[in-house]
Amino acid sequence: ETGVTQTPRHLVMGMTNKKSLKCEQHLGHNAMYWYKQSAKKPLELMFVYNFKEQTENNSVPSRFSPECPNSSHLFLHLHTLQPEDSALYLCASSQGGRGREQFFGPGTRLTVL
């Protein structure tokens, strides 16, 4: 595997379910990111991990819980979600620093019923 991978690619869940999204990067990067992309809205940065330490949490509701066990893996744990949480969730990684582009995974299309 190369680049950034995300599983699952599609997820349908009820509001009472608990599920997790997984992201893995094979690029040797130090920073990993979770974004939410809803229809007709700019990408929203949710969480940032730099060297496994969370450095940014943009007022994300507690029903989203990130986990970064090492610099190659990033999880987003989901519980008691709302229908408005339905969106494309994108994971990205970068070498860090303002001049470094982010490499994105293919995303997980989440539908909350």
Next chain:
Amino acid sequence: AQKITQTQPGMFVQEKEAVTLDCTYDTSDQSYGLFWYKQPSSGEMIFLIYQGSYDEQNATEGRYSLNFQKARKSANLVISASQLGDSAMYFCAMSLSVDKFYFGSGTKLNVKP
């Protein structure tokens, strides 16, 4: 406050012609990075081009060039010789640090045969 503004929700261009996608940004930082990404209907974000705030020359990558006008705080993307495969959403982004990354709302480009 909106940090990245893309004022063109949708654009049409004839195949083989050039097209300019507009982007303006807002920051008081002196050091920042500007990026353009392409998102096809498959969902994956593809990095296209980068411009550093201290770079004096406009960035170019193949058919992509970034028209950087620092005083006007604009970073327009120019695609030369458009191809049908260029039809996608295009996002302008700005990075202030490893954990400060902002995206615009995107421009949907349609290339007509």
